[in-house]
Amino acid sequence: MKRDPGGWQLRLDQGMIERYTRLGVWSNQTLADLARTAATRDPARVTHVFEGRPYQIGRLLADAETLAANLQARGLRTGDVVSFQLPNWIEAFLIDLAASMLGLVVAPIVPIYREAEAAYMLADCGAKVAFVPGEYRGYDYLSMMRRLAKQLPQLQEIVSVRVGNPVANNNAHSRFESLVANGAQLREVPNIDPNAVKLMLYTSGTTGKPKAVLHSHNTMAYTVRAAGAHWDLRPSDTMLMASPVTHITGFGAGLEMPLLCDVRTVFMDRWDAAEGVTLIEREKVSISMGATPFLQELLDEARRRASRLPSLRLYACGGAAVPPALIRRAHSDLDRCRAFRVFGSSEVPLTTLGFVGASQLDLAAETDGEVVHYEVRVLDDEGRELSPGQEGELAVRGPAMFLGYADPAQTAESFDANGYFLTGDVGYLTPQMAIVVTGRKKDLINRGGEKISAKEVEDLLHQHPSIAEAAVVAIPHARLGETVAAYAVLVPGATLEFEELIRHISAAGVARQKHPERLFIVDAFPRTASGKIRKDQLRIDARERLRRETHP
Numbered sequence: 001m002k003r004d005p006g007g008w009q010l011r012l013d014q015g016m017i018e019r020y021t022r023l024g025v026w027s028n029q030t031l032a033d034l035a036r037t038a039a040t041r042d043p044a045r046v047t048h049v050f051e052g053r054p055y056q057i058g059r060l061l062a063d064a065e066t067l068a069a070n071l072q073a074r075g076l077r078t079g080d081v082v083s084f085q086l087p088n089w090i091e092a093f094l095i096d097l098a099a100s101m102l103g104l105v106v107a108p109i110v111p112i113y114r115e116a117e118a119a120y121m122l123a124d125c126g127a128k129v130a131f132v133p134g135e136y137r138g139y140d141y142l143s144m145m146r147r148l149a150k151q152l153p154q155l156q157e158i159v160s161v162r163v164g165n166p167v168a169n170n171n172a173h174s175r176f177e178s179l180v181a182n183g184a185q186l187r188e189v190p191n192i193d194p195n196a197v198k199l200m201l202y203t204s205g206t207t208g209k210p211k212a213v214l215h216s217h218n219t220m221a222y223t224v225r226a227a228g229a230h231w232d233l234r235p236s237d238t239m240l241m242a243s244p245v246t247h248i249t250g251f252g253a254g255l256e257m258p259l260l261c262d263v264r265t266v267f268m269d270r271w272d273a274a275e276g277v278t279l280i281e282r283e284k285v286s287i288s289m290g291a292t293p294f295l296q297e298l299l300d301e302a303r304r305r306a307s308r309l310p311s312l313r314l315y316a317c318g319g320a321a322v323p324p325a326l327i328r329r330a331h332s333d334l335d336r337c338r339a340f341r342v343f344g345s346s347e348v349p350l351t352t353l354g355f356v357g358a359s360q361l362d363l364a365a366e367t368d369g370e371v372v373h374y375e376v377r378v379l380d381d382e383g384r385e386l387s388p389g390q391e392g393e394l395a396v397r398g399p400a401m402f403l404g405y406a407d408p409a410q411t412a413e414s415f416d417a418n419g420y421f422l423t424g425d426v427g428y429l430t431p432q433m434a435i436v437v438t439g440r441k442k443d444l445i446n447r448g449g450e451k452i453s454a455k456e457v458e459d460l461l462h463q464h465p466s467i468a469e470a471a472v473v474a475i476p477h478a479r480l481g482e483t484v485a486a487y488a489v490l491v492p493g494a495t496l497e498f499e500e501l502i503r504h505i506s507a508a509g510v511a512r513q514k515h516p517e518r519l520f521i522v523d524a525f526p527r528t529a530s531g532k533i534r535k536d537q538l539r540i541d542a543r544e545r546l547r548r549e550t551h552p
Contacts, residue, residue, distance in 0.1 A: 005079035078103030228261035291531025
């Protein structure tokens with residue numbers, strides 16, 4: 001164990017540092033190191049495109065250095081935390097790069113969160129500076145932050161982003177634009193430990209209170225570089241990123257990939273299929289990543305336009321259940337795109353990297369990807385390792401793994417004695433070292449002692465032609481304890497009766513226990529910022545529906 005400059009206790013020791021450095025998997029470089037190298041080599045190189053505007057690395061480096069100098073002048077030191085609750089804007093990258101120069105820890109907060117979530121996270125991480133927009137999509141973040149500041153004694157300054165002339169109040173408040181415009185220079189350039197914490201990322205909270213995931217400069221860099229090597233990324237590649245930069249995917253494969261893999265990233269403020277197709281065609285996008293709805297809607301829009309998106313060669317799909325038919329459809333609808341499933345989490349990003357070979361379509365569609373740079377075990381309920389093909393909890397360790405949670409108690413309960421992170425996901429390994437995820441330990445439905453995988457039933461539902469997307473949750477049952485409820489979003493213009501659904505499930509030849517006992521048709525699913533379905537909210541909704549049936 002090692003104590004970080006920020007005071008956090010990390011799952012890190014000198015032996016681990018020496019081993020991963022000797023193997024060459026930890027580069028011991030910060031994002032600031034990479035930016036300076038890139039700007040020296042070619043200051044005019046465009047690394048990021050935000051809101052249709054290209055940004056050259058030389059200009060970005062200069063602005064980030066000015067921002068870092070102003071933060072240093074305010075007394076921020078290595079290990080201090082700064083937070084940003086921003087959309088996919090260029091300012092987020094500048095904050096990340098400036099923080100890297102000073103050894104600060106960035107704690108992103110997704111923009112969909114409001115006072116309760118933001119207050120919890122800011123207090124938990126002890127942020128000293130918070131960057132927020134003024135009003136964005138009809139919500140006044142600056143006013144929210146001013147209200148929260150009264151209960152956050154560690155918060156020293158609020159920095160507004162893209163606010164013209166904010167009215168002063170009792171809370172310290174600056175404009176972002178003023179922090180990058182005065183040409184300030186660093187008084188001293190700190191020597192940054194690449195094994196120190198650089199990112200504090202809060203989990204989505206699908207199953208409980210958010211946890212603060214701690215990553216170092218080395219763990220984050222290795223995650224992205226390993227993906228770039230496996231996908232054979234080159235300087236000619238352009239990534240389209242619609243996931244929030246406040247999420248592990250948008251942060252790593254969006255903000256930082258251009259400097260780690262020498263590609264260019266084009267950002268979307270939010271996902272819109274029509275805009276996505278336009279950007280792919282205009283920017284010659286060759287790779288993209290996103291949750292299941294992104295890929296599904298992209299294919300629908302491309303088909304509507306009779307476009308086969310010839311520049312797109314790779315699409316990594318994950319974060320939610322990915323129907324095998326969707327992967328196969330991408331291969332048939334697009335000229336040369338190899339879509340594939342990936343699996344991971346904030347704690348163990350991109351545990352799998354997907355099958356991208358020309359002859360690997362079946363593996364790309366039927367599994368959740370290839371294990372490349374992690375060690376993965378499948379464990380039974382007593383922690384014993386299972387053989388390939390046997391289903392159990394997926395346990396993961398490797399050089400891209402996080403270094404623990406901010407709360408040591410949460411860390412202790414999440415690792416086994418061999419240093420494997422217990423993901424809470426249930427699945428099995430194939431002989432090809434692929435992972436097949438079958439559900440979550442907390443996503444199993446216990447029907448009278450019979451454990452039912454929600455994902456297995458969801459896969460059957462996804463095969464029905466009227467269903468665009470499905471989710472399965474447990475609902476209370478007087479005799480059995482729990483039983484199965486199905487939620488479905490239908491294909492536009494389609495209808496679906498419960499009896500038809502049961503006939504469809506019966507035709508698959510599965511046990512009767514797996515048949516849903518309720519079907520709820522909805523227009524859309526509640527989702528986390530990363531696109532995952534909020535099953536906790538669906539469970540609440542299901543219980544409320546049952547209550548109304550019993551007590552109208």
